[in-house]
Amino acid sequence: MAFALTDARMFIGPRWTDEIALIIEGDTIKSLMKVSDVPVDMKRVSLGGNILTPGFIDTQVNGGGGVLFNDDPTLDGIAQIAEAHRAFGTTAMLPTLISDDLEVVDRAMRATEAAIEAGVPGILGIHIEGPFLNERKKGVHDPSKFRTIDEAAFKLLTSLKRGITHVTIAPECTTPEMIRRLTDAGVILSAGHTAASYEETRAALDAGLKGFTHLYNAMTALESRAPGVVGAALESRSAYAGIIVDGFHVHKASLNVALHAKGADHLMLVTDAMPCVGAASPNFILQGRPITVENGKATAPDGTLAGSALDMASAVKNTHDMLGVSLDAALRMASGTPAAFLGLTKTYGSLHAGARADLVALNDNVEVQGVWIAGKHYQTNQK
Numbered sequence: 001m002a003f004a005l006t007d008a009r010m011f012i013g014p015r016w017t018d019e020i021a022l023i024i025e026g027d028t029i030k031s032l033m034k035v036s037d038v039p040v041d042m043k044r045v046s047l048g049g050n051i052l053t054p055g056f057i058d059t060q061v062n063g064g065g066g067v068l069f070n071d072d073p074t075l076d077g078i079a080q081i082a083e084a085h086r087a088f089g090t091t092a093m094l095p096t097l098i099s100d101d102l103e104v105v106d107r108a109m110r111a112t113e114a115a116i117e118a119g120v121p122g123i124l125g126i127h128i129e130g131p132f133l134n135e136r137k138k139g140v141h142d143p144s145k146f147r148t149i150d151e152a153a154f155k156l157l158t159s160l161k162r163g164i165t166h167v168t169i170a171p172e173c174t175t176p177e178m179i180r181r182l183t184d185a186g187v188i189l190s191a192g193h194t195a196a197s198y199e200e201t202r203a204a205l206d207a208g209l210k211g212f213t214h215l216y217n218a219m220t221a222l223e224s225r226a227p228g229v230v231g232a233a234l235e236s237r238s239a240y241a242g243i244i245v246d247g248f249h250v251h252k253a254s255l256n257v258a259l260h261a262k263g264a265d266h267l268m269l270v271t272d273a274m275p276c277v278g279a280a281s282p283n284f285i286l287q288g289r290p291i292t293v294e295n296g297k298a299t300a301p302d303g304t305l306a307g308s309a310l311d312m313a314s315a316v317k318n319t320h321d322m323l324g325v326s327l328d329a330a331l332r333m334a335s336g337t338p339a340a341f342l343g344l345t346k347t348y349g350s351l352h353a354g355a356r357a358d359l360v361a362l363n364d365n366v367e368v369q370g371v372w373i374a375g376k377h378y379q380t381n382q383k
Helices: 075-086 102-118 151-157 176-184 198-207 228-235 252-262 312-323 327-334 336-341
Strands: 003-006 010-012 015-017 020-025 028-034 043-046 051-054 056-061 090-098 125-129 164-169 188-191 240-243 267-269 284-286 289-294 297-299 359-362 368-373 376-378
Touching (some): 010 020, 010 051, 010 327, 056 075, 056 267, 056 312, 056 336, 075 102, 090 368, 102 151, 151 176, 188 198, 240 336, 252 267, 267 312, 327 336
Parallel strands (some): 003 043, 056 090, 090 125
Antiparallel strands (some): 003 020, 051 359, 284 289, 368 376
16 A cells, blocks of 8 residues: 655755655655645655655675674574664665685575575675685785685676675786676676785776775775775776775775765765674674774774774764765765665665665654665664
8 A cells, every 4th residue: 555755855856855755655666746746545654854865775784783794694694684784774785794715605695595585674685795805905804714716716606596796806816807707797896905006906997897895995095106996996987986984994084085086976885884783782703803892993902993883874974974975965875876886776776756665764963763675664773
């Protein structure tokens, strides 16, 4: 049965308006119409003047709700992670596996298929962040897991029967030919944890590389005569870049440089979230190492950043408050831009007739007041 979401502020085209009602039927946005035109016999749900926006899409979610995907690569593990992030407006996501043995990668891929088959809300596919990375830029990853992409790995990476496969690689640790083969097979590739040169990165982009994982972090920097991975990322007009706006991973000035270079349409917010998001306890274990979260910063014993304690609503708020980005642009970076990166703009990331009814209601402080996934309303008990 169709119903109308009313009394909401929405960004429609070039302007904000509170005169439009969103009509939902089943799992889809059926139409947008003037509030005065909503049929008198249609059920109305008033949002009390809150902001209504497309649901957030997070392409890098290592864990949540006390669960690390590497430790629990199962349907139930995925469901717990998704539920934890739902409270913060994430209505679609890629559970992300940190570098591990191929047997664990296989289990994670099969669990992702099972989660999609079972209808776990919000699961679009999987992000495999390694193990095809460079030890020189290992970050918190375990370098003993690193390996090259051989035929067995290629077969595994192209084996997902349902959903999207997104893989982070170090371009210098493979070949443009392998990048092209994976891309032609439907795998979305990003560069990350890489010591590649500018020239190696450009060759990867020409071969089909589509994005950059947590821009600036764990990659070669932009220098005057050696542009590196960062330079190639900022220069590219077509590639997308994920970025962590938590106040720890990237300096405000560098964030602004990225935003000016790539714009809100090619710079997307990610959390790189760990099990602490939505969990009762902030601390956790990562591949045998204790990770401590203090004042929102997750670090290993040696001080290395270990993912983040960030959620998507906070990422949007930080982008708006810290960088002075308009709220509609910050929201686009959390929904429309990742939808474009994943090739899902027909059904995700904007408010239009025919789109999937994945929605978030926010108050003026960018706090989640309501979440709908495929037209179904979910409780949002933030922790």
